Each structure stands twice: as C-alpha cells, then as structure tokens.
Amino acid sequence: MESEVIAALVGVPTVLVTAAAAWAAGRAQARGAYHGPVDAARRATQRDAYASLYQAGERFRAAWMQAEQRNATALRRGDIVFEEQVDFEDAVVRVRLEGPEALATSAAHLQELADKLAHPDVFLDPPDVAGQLTEALYEFNAGLEAFLNQARRYLNGGPTR
Numbered sequence: 001m002e003s004e005v006i007a008a009l010v011g012v013p014t015v016l017v018t019a020a021a022a023w024a025a026g027r028a029q030a031r032g033a034y035h036g037p038v039d040a041a042r043r044a045t046q047r048d049a050y051a052s053l054y055q056a057g058e059r060f061r062a063a064w065m066q067a068e069q070r071n072a073t074a075l076r077r078g079d080i081v082f083e084e085q086v087d088f089e090d091a092v093v094r095v096r097l098e099g100p101e102a103l104a105t106s107a108a109h110l111q112e113l114a115d116k117l118a119h120p121d122v123f124l125d126p127p128d129v130a131g132q133l134t135e136a137l138y139e140f141n142a143g144l145e146a147f148l149n150q151a152r153r154y155l156n157g158g159p160t161r
Helices: 003-070 072-077 083-098 101-118 126-155
Strands: none
Touching (some): 083 101
C-alpha cells in the first residue's frame, strides 16, 4: 500500500470522531439557544406566581385579623366571607400549576390553613375554637414565611426541600 493511502486510512477515525463531537456540540448549543428563553420565561412566570401567593397571603391575614377585631363571634361561626380569600385561592392554584412539586405541596398546605381560618365552624372543634384559631393563625404565618423562603431558594437555584 502506498503511504498516502495508509495516511488517509489512519486519519479517517480521527475525522469521524471530530465530526461527531462537532455535531454533538452544535446540537447542545442549538438546544440551549432554544431552551434558554423558554426557561427564562418559565422562571419569570413562576416568580410572579410565588410573589402573588405571598402577597395574597399577607392580604388574607390582614383581612382576617381586622375581621377578628371587629366581630370575633361572627368570624368563629364562619359568617364572614373574605374577598382576599378568593384572591389567595387563585394564587394557590397558579403556584400548584407552575410547580415544582415541593412548592405546590407547600401552597396546598397554606390553602388548608387558610380554610381553617376562614371556616372555623367547619374545620375546628367547638369547645376551644378561639385557641384553635390562634394556633391556626400561627401556623398560617409560619407556613407563609416557610413558603417565601422555599420559593427564594428555588428561584436562586437551590434545593426546595
């Protein structure tokens, strides 16, 4: 065999490996170019959903505390309906849709706590409703802060736990 043919045969595997590596790199770059903006839009939507939930939770808590001060008896019977609760429920749904699972679960737990506060006649036992409401408010406050911290960790690239 002539030396040119041998050199060509030796070079073929190198060319094939180089071509495959270039193809894989190009494909990864194209995928990143496509998914980059999609991921950025998804993160922005998630951030808006998390902020909406936290703000709606703050408004719900403030409205509940005002109602408690004005008419504790009606509140304990579940006679007071909050517009802020509807906003909070909508925000919970958005977070549950956007995920991730850990934040969706946290949002669902906050919804359960808000339901206890808004409908104590359904969710709490009669003898000590006042004490149970105080405990439910404490749990709601703690849950809202835990959600905020969990969302912050997720948005900054950390684990949600």
